[in-house]
């Protein structure tokens with residue numbers, strides 16, 4: 001079993017491009033992991049059913065930050081329906097894998113996206 005992060009994880013962890021907040025977001029998703037204490041906020045801007053912008057604030061491990069940043073890139077310019085199909089396996093593959101004990105961190109990002117979409121649909 002590898003205990004090393006991939007170059008892609010390290011790159012996104014050190015230099016996330018989607019970190020931050022969206023003012024007056026169309027939807028917000030907040031999730032936490034009870035075991036490790038990590039928390040993620042995900043903000044969506046949606047226009048005509050298309051996710052135009054996504055930003056995150058994550059207090060967590062390197063993997064959680066890398067997953068958060070990647071998720072934002074993948075969700076951008078997708079319709080709500082397409083975004084709901086993003087899976088944690090897709091994120092893991094895009095990051096070039098993560099050490100097994102860090103696989104659970106991918107759930108935070110996917111769950112936050114689902115919650116943000118839920119919030120958007122409630123506000124519509």
Ligand code: FES
Nearest residue numbers: 036038061064105
């Ligand atoms: S250790 Fe908590 S999300 Fe990674």
